[in-house]
Amino acid sequence: MKLNNIDMKNLGLTEEFIQESKKYKALFIGRVSSQSKNLYKVITEKSEIVAEISGKYHYNVKGISEYPAVGDFVMIDRTNNSQGNGIIHHILSRKSAFARKMAGTKEDIQMVATNIDTVFICMSLNDDYNLRRLERYLSIAWDSGATPVIVLTKSDLCNEIEARLNEISSIAIGVAVHVTTSVSDEGYHSLKSYLSSGKTVAFIGSSGVGKSTLINCLIGQKILDTNGLRNDDKGRHTTTRRELIMLPNLGVVIDTPGMRELGIISADLTTSFSDINQLAFDCKFNDCTHQHEPNCAVQKAIKDGFLSVERLESYWKLKKETKYQGLNSKMIEKEKTNEMLSSMGGMKNFRNFRKSIKEQSRDKKR
Structure with missing residues (x-):
């Protein structure tokens, strides 16, 4: 670029x-656009x-999250490469950050x-559609400090759009939802309202959602390469790294890998x-x-049909994950054992409760 x-x-x-930035003399402000x-x-x-x-920066880093990331404003020693690579000395305070835990420690x-100001959570209305994953994305997005917006793609491949929109509205409380298709400009124009000078929009989602x-x-032009995507959402996404793209008078967008x-x-x-x-x-x-x-x-809300069992289970699952963060493997196992022993009866009752709800649902269908 x-x-x-x-x-x-x-x-x-x-x-x-x-x-x-005024704390750092003889350095210039820059924004990280990509990393390799x-x-x-x-x-x-x-x-x-x-x-x-810089070597000093590398020496003082205590964790991976402290390294520069796409979107960071940094203090750097030069504004061009005429005298070689620039040297990053500091990261300025982040106003928001979307981060994830990788598999491992x-x-x-x-x-x-x-x-980032706005997170576009992109999900296909085809096989990529997954309410539980969407709940996970929303939970992290709200925590990031940015505002989440749901962007549904491939509406041309879905025959039950209204039903899925109703499902999404039941879990995405207070979140704007936009429907788009890859075969026309329908839906794209509504997304332009989020682009403006000084604003940053990040696109997050699975591989192949577009x-x-x-x-x-x-x-309005083909800046990023795209591959033909199959109808089963297993098309290969060409984005292999995060990239920040500046738009004339419309701020910036950040593309991310699936x-x-x-x-x-x-x-x-x-x-x-x-x-x-x-409800609590x-x-x-x-x-x-x-x-x-x-x-x-x-x-009671589950029994009355106002809340799904699956949503409550998703809530419990995410709550446990956040509870375990920062614990080592032995501490996690101990915590799980204590939970199992203290709530054995409760879990048994809940399984019976869920079974009764399913039986009631089958009876209604008959």
Whole structure:
């Protein structure tokens, strides 16, 4: 991407970043646009340059999340590469960060994108459609500090759009939902309202849902490569790394590789499961686990058909994942054993409760 004389405010540079940058003398502000191994591309006021972190920076880093990530504003020693690679000395404070836990130990953290205003959670209405995964994305997105927006793709391959929109509205409380198709411009125009000078929009979702296609349509030209996608959503996504793209007077967008697995580092379950939290106020006990306690408003909502068993189970699962963060394997096993011993009867009662709900549902269908 060849850039010259950059409008840094359109790039997302705010007065807060400018004031923080004044602590670092003889350095320039830049924004990380991509990363490849130990090298970064950084957009400065003069051009986009190749950079690496300083030896001191590398020595002081305590975790993976402290390395520069796409979207970070950094302090760098030059604005062009005429004298070699730039050297990154500092990261300015992140106003938001979308991160995920990678498979492995608790240190395996991947910063997906930082300093973002809006997260487009992209999900296909075809085989990629998965409400439980969407709940996970929403929980992390709300926690990131950015505003989540759901973008549904491939509507031309779905014959039950209205039913799926109803399902999504029941779990995506307070979240805007947009429907698009890859065979026409229908739906894309509504997404343009999120693009404006100084704003950053990140595209998140599984492989093959059409994130790059969406970006190309919004930009009005083919900047990102796309491959033909199969109807089973197993098409190969050409994006292999995160990339920040600046748009003239419309801020920036960040494209990300597909993510089918999204391990939780932290999550805002209060917002993403606001329906369950609201119901919990009417439970008899303040510490109700919604499993076997009498006068549980959450169980009553399930019995009355206002809440699905699957959503409650998803809530429990995500709550446990956030609870285990920061614990080593032995601590996690001990915690699980204690939970199993203390709630054995409760889990048995819940299984019986779920079984009765399913039996009632079968009886109604008859």
